[in-house]
Amino acid sequence: MPDAIFTDPRLAAVYDAFDGPRDDLAAYLGIADELRAERVVDLGCGTGSLALLLAASGRTVVGADPAEASLEVAKARAGADRVRWLHGDATTLPDLAADLAVMTGNVAQVFLTDGDWARTLDGLRAALRPGGHLVFETRRPERRAWVDWAAAAPVVLDVPGTGLVEQRLEVTGVHLPLVTFHFTYRFLSDGSVVTSESTLRFRERAEVEKDLLTHGFRVRDVREAPDRPGKEYVFVAERAR
Incomplete structure (x- = not known):
């Protein structure tokens, strides 16, 4: 169940104002360019900031989130008709044959149990084409x-x-x-x-790498988050064929 900050209509309406300028999103656009990703899934898209940027660049974008109030904010934004919005989580994603799936902000850390995290990775893998990529960030516990x-x-x-x-x-x-x-x-x-x-949940780098391998991904790179140097890991993983 998503937190009230995403599901309460009054909080969803002010979320972007308190979330700030989202300096992290340019890096994800750059990664999408680098990977030549044309079909992108934004899991935990929230109010749609990244999904809308990706769509504005000419990509086919699916924005998925379990919080209906956040999606309603996203759907009301300029350019929202360019995105396919889905109410749900990774376990409800259709077979999209996506080139890239992303989780920005704290999305990858909201899965508290091993089971929820496993189901999320499995769902994202199924939504990707063979050789497609999963990119997400997570805060360094130390x-x-x-x-x-x-x-x-x-x-x-x-x-x-x-x-x-x-x-x-x-x-x-x-x-x-x-x-x-x-x-x-x-x-x-x-x-x-x-x-x-x-x-x-604050996962260690080795734990995340092991989980990705277990669920059918190869870790291609672990990078710095340009907007938070030294504070986060950005994982770039490829779906194994």
């Missing part, structure tokens, strides 16, 4: 991202169409490999408060 999260000050933004919204982040549990954190959003126009709790 960089302890949750320490920075815990020190974050509240943020107030004036969101178009919504007004002033305050976001507070609290780290509520660190039990590696799982880290849990709690968002509180206060809509200052009417004083309403909406909360969301999330948990991410």
Whole structure:
């Protein structure tokens, strides 16, 4: 079940404002060019930022997400008619014979159990053509991202169409490999408060490489995330024939 930050319509509507400029997306466009990928699946596409960029470059794009509220935001954005939007997760993807599947942001870390992660990798493999690629990022556990999260000050933004919204982040549990954190959003126009709790799994590089091999992928490269040097791994894996 996706977190409220993606499924609650009020939170989905302000998600992009608090998510920032998404400096990570240019790297994924570059990788798509490098791999000559024409058919792309964006799993956990959320409000569609990357899917829309990929489609604008002339590619055939499927954006899939289990959070209906996030998809509704995506569908309302300019250029949304160029993307095929699917409500679901990796286990519900059709046979797309895609050249590339991607998971950006924290998507690869939301699968907390070995079973959920295995089913996700199997579903993505099935959606790719033989020789197609899977590219995703995951935070390095040793960089302890949750320490920075815990020190974050509240943020107030004036969101178009919504007004002033305050976001507070609290780290509520660190039990590696799982880290849990709690968002509180206060809509200052009417004083309403909406909360969301999330948990991410921090996997070691060797664990991810082993899982990819087990589920029919060959690891071709492990890169830096240009927007977060030294903080994340970007895995480039190829579906084995």
